[in-house]
Structures are given as structure tokens and as C-alpha cells.
Amino acid sequence: ETGVTQTPRHLVMGMTNKKSLKCEQHLGHNAMYWYKQSAKKPLELMFVYSLEERVENNSVPSRFSPECPNSSHLFLHLHTLQPEDSALYLCASSQDARTDTQYFGPGTRLTVL
Amino acid sequence: KNQVEQSPQSLIILEGKNCTLQCNYTVSPFSNLRWYKQDTGRGPVSLTIMTFSENTKSNGRYTATLDADTKQSSLHITASQLSDSASYICVVSFITNDYKLSFGAGTTVTVRA
Numbered sequence: 001e002t003g004v005t006q007t008p009r010h011l012v013m014g015m016t017n018k019k020s021l022k023c024e025q026h027l028g029h030n031a032m033y034w035y036k037q038s039a040k041k042p043l044e045l046m047f048v049y050s051l052e053e054r055v056e057n058n059s060v061p062s063r064f065s066p067e068c069p070n071s072s073h074l075f076l077h078l079h080t081l082q083p084e085d086s087a088l089y090l091c092a093s094s095q096d097a098r099t100d101t102q103y104f105g106p107g108t109r110l111t112v113l
Numbered sequence: 114k115n116q117v118e119q120s121p122q123s124l125i126i127l128e129g130k131n132c133t134l135q136c137n138y139t140v141s142p143f144s145n146l147r148w149y150k151q152d153t154g155r156g157p158v159s160l161t162i163m164t165f166s167e168n169t170k171s172n173g174r175y176t177a178t179l180d181a182d183t184k185q186s187s188l189h190i191t192a193s194q195l196s197d198s199a200s201y202i203c204v205v206s207f208i209t210n211d212y213k214l215s216f217g218a219g220t221t222v223t224v225r226a
Contacts, residue, residue, distance in 0.1 A: 101159070101162075106155050
């Protein structure tokens with residue numbers, strides 16, 4: 001185990017639903033990340049948080065809303081998603097945002113119907 | 114165009130055989146290069162990391178090489194085992210005002226008995 005947990009592991013939702021993904025890291029890190037992984041494509045960085053402040057937002061649609069209440073927890077709130085949003089959503093953490101050694105969680109497999 | 118290209122996209126090998134995966138990158142200025150292994154349903158786990166001055170790095174049956182002049186890296190798997198079936202992702206770190214990561218799309222390796 002990498003010390004990064006994600007729940008749920010699988011999620012199926014309709015386009016009108018609202019759901020949230022949760023990530024928790026037990027490593028004492030100060031930076032956390034959300035990535036989207038689609039089949040046969042490179043990981044896409046979505047959001048970066050450092051000390052609970054969002055430091056990067058890579059032009060992600062507003063139907064994805066992150067929340068970082070403290071340095072150990074990260075959420076991704078989902079609403080009005082599209083079928084093309086179906087993917088594996090990975091959370092990662094690192095000691096700080098200037099450290100490139102990242103530890104990944106197992107991911108949430110999201111299917112939007 | 115992605116700055117990290119991996120080949121082949123997928124390959125199938127027999128248990129006990131060797132294989133080599135390729136990674137070409139155009140990222141600059143280069144900081145380091147990592148190979149990650151991602152098992153199905155899991156997040157990526159770091160296998161090796163190499164800086165500019167390192168030509169080779171081993172982790173058990175995995176050996177990574179780096180040619181910073183030609184901007185090429187390879188990952189060699191020796192005496193493959195069924196547990197080597199996974200996606201292998203090349204990740205290049207580069208520095209602008211802060212560090213950035215550029216991900217390859219991965220090579221899917223299937224080891225058959």
C-alpha cells in the first residue's frame with residue numbers, strides 16, 4: 001500500500017447526479033493532486049493543492065469541484081457530468097508541491113451513463 | 114503533441130522471456146525520469162528514477178537506462194513473471210518556475226504462461 005486511499009473504488013452515476021470522490025493520505029504530506037486517466041492516454045493533471053490552497057487548476061470544467069479541508073484529505077465533487085468524463089480518477093500526494101516524488105492512490109473508476 | 118512518447122503501445126510475452134520498453138521525450142529542461150508500474154485497478158507505483166547523470170538503474174528484474182543526449186530511456190524486464198503483467202508509464206520531470214511532470218501514455222505488458 002502506498003499510504004494513499006481513495007473511496008469509492010467504483011462509481012456509476014447518471015448525468016444529473018451529484019457525487020463526491022474522497023482521498024486520504026497517511027504520509028504527512030503537504031501537497032495533494034487529482035489526475036484523470038483515460039484509456040490509452042497519458043495521465044492528465046486536474047488540480048494541485050499545497051497546504052490546503054489550490055495552486056493549479058488545469059482548465060478543468062466547472063462540473064468538477066475540488067475541496068481540500070486539510071492536508072490529509074482531498075475531495076472531488078462531481079455534478080452534471082458527461083459520458084466522456086468516464087475514466088479512472090487518481091489521487092496522489094507528495095511531501096510538498098516542489099517535490100516530484102508522488103505517491104498514488106488506487107483510483108476511483110467512474111462511469112457516467 | 115505529447116512530450117513523452119512510449120512504444121510499443123502493448124506487447125505480449127511468454128513467461129520467462131525478456132522484453133524492452135521504450136520512452137522518447139522532448140521535455141526540457143530535464144530534471145529526472147521515472148518508470149512507474151501500474152497494475153490493473155491500482156495506482157502507479159514508482160520502479161526507478163534517474164537523474165541527468167545516471168545511465169542505468171536497476172530494481173530487481175527491472176533495469177532502466179537513460180541517454181540524456183538522445184532523450185531516450187528504456188525499461189528492460191528480465192525473466193518475466195506473470196505478475197509483471199501491468200501498464201508501465203514513463204514520467205519525465207522538468208523545471209520551469211516550478212517542477213512539472215509529463216506523462217507517457219504507457220505500455221501494456223501481458224505475460225502469458
